[in-house]
Amino acid sequence: MTTVHLRDDATVAPVADRWPGLALPRPDAVRSWLAERLFRHAVRAMPVRVVFPSGERLGAGGAGSPVMRLVRPATFFHRLGEGATIGFGESYMAGDWTSTDPAGLLTPFAERVAVLVPAPLRSLRRWVDAARPDDERNTVVGARRNIHRHYDLSHDLFAAFLDESMTYSCAWFAPGSDDLYAAQQRKIDGILDLAGVGAGTRLLEIGTGWGSLAIRAARRGAHVTTLTISTEQYESARRRIADAGLDERITVLSRDYRDASGHYDAVVSVEMIEAVGDEYWPEYFATIGRLLVPGGRAALQAITMPHDRMLATLGTHTWIHRYVFPGGQLLSVPAVERNAASAGLAVTERIGLGQHYVRTLNHWRRRFLTNRENLPGLDDVFGRMWEFYLAYCEAGFRAGYLDVWQFGLTNHSRPR
Incomplete structure (x- = not known):
């Protein structure tokens, strides 16, 4: 697996040295683009606020709602595209996103877990979800x-x-x-x-x-x-x-x-x-x-x-x-x-x-x-x-x- 530096990620390599599972494979533009589209679609009506470094905001949450701060959006969407829910958790481990209330933030995702992916794409999950290893x-x-x-x-x-x-x-x-x-x-x-x-x-x-x-x-x-x-x-x-x-x-x-x-x-x-x-x-x-x-x-x-x-x-x-x-x-x-x-x-x-x-x-x-x-x-x-x-x-x-x-x-x- 080759570790690469994405444009907004200067810390991936040191993290991957200590945690090899967090090393990033070469970016897949299609997967990253699809992950970003699905993420934006999923959070648009959620009672949360997603804040980008640029100041862009997503979500339907108001004042007091849980906040997800994307520190390195490109890396976050890359991990999400490569690993789906595994990538979501790995992004938190690597510091690609932060929250002062992660349990509150994750609750709306848990409430909608069966429908986060639009119905026409659910049949593709068998090719996205990782299989349990024999060991x-x-x-x-x-x-x-x-x-x-x-x-x-x-x-x-x-x-x-x-x-x-x-x-x-x-x-x-x-x-x-x-x-x-x-x-x-x-x-x-x-x-x-x-x-x-x-x-x-x-x-x-x-x-x-x-x-x-x-x-x-x-x-x-x-x-x-x-x-x-x-x-x-x-x-x-x-x-x-x-x-x-x-x-x-x-x-x-x-x-x-x-x-x-x-x-x-x-x-x-x-x-x-x-x-x-x-x-x-x-x-x-x-x-x-x-x-x-x-x-x-x-x-x-x-x-x-x-x-x-x-x-x-x-x-x-x-x-x-x-x-x-x-x-x-x-x-x-x-x-x-x-x-x-x-x-x-x-x-x-x-x-x-x-x-x-x-x-x-x-x-x-x-x-x-x-x-x-x-x-x-x-x-x-x-x-x-x-x-x-x-x-x-x-x-x-x-x-x-x-x-x-x-x-x-x-x-x-x-x-x-």
Whole structure:
């Protein structure tokens, strides 16, 4: 790939030296022209303001509307033409555009994601959208590699924006409260209640995180086995569990869910299924069914998207796959229900928490912006990438394009 200097871009080469994915191929005048036309068409009626260095303004937003400032328009449209939505995110990473309210700016885009491209051109998206690379498949080996790329980045990074419980999933705020730590404990209690976890429960947790759920379940009197394939989280969770004096009640295993064995009264998994991948959803639910005793209860917390959008995006490779969650794939509610039913599991309860994720992500983004200067070795591109990631997700939940649910499931299989 050859890096070139565009007329209004004097900083592309240094950025690309540190982040090869941001290197620009030779400009394609047709793609850049088409990207600019589509962008102008898309934003003309949006409640945003797009400001060019020349002073030109686009959008229907008035005073107080989110502002997108194009720093290097030619580079922005070039990236957009070459990479579509991936290019949009890469442009923010590279500083081609800025905003003081990226979540507010991205929300109208998320609300219109299915219609941003005019109908006559939608059939061409299969040639524009990148295909998911084979090396991101969630095989037993591939899943460890994918998880390592996200969760093993740095304990300090996650500590910079999570609350003291180190809980990396949607919180559940009590009415009138904005306390993130309390909301995370409320969420954990909710998922444990759905699974009927109490004194003497044999509990399996798929996806340990930093150990907060396992610790809370053990304090209820449960005997917990928790699985993780993240090296950093395995070590951190073991330390936290030891510090809590709960070694005898909690067993932490560095093990893929597919290799789990035993029989459990309850299984819980909080926002881990997003990393399973669509080709392995049947095996994931079958594993839960296999490990649960007859009549046992499971509880999942899962981020979802509309079913039609899930079908339309299966197999595509997005900005979030390339830079944040390789191998990830969100389910829809029907996909959860169908895969569960195929494994002999019935969905008995469903609790929606989508708007709580807006607040959770807003907390995380503000904390990250406050603490990012204290993170050693964090370069500006990574900082913009992580800010864009948190804003991108917040916008999806604000728009209602994304949702998150707690699902209660029961194993209706016959005794073995």
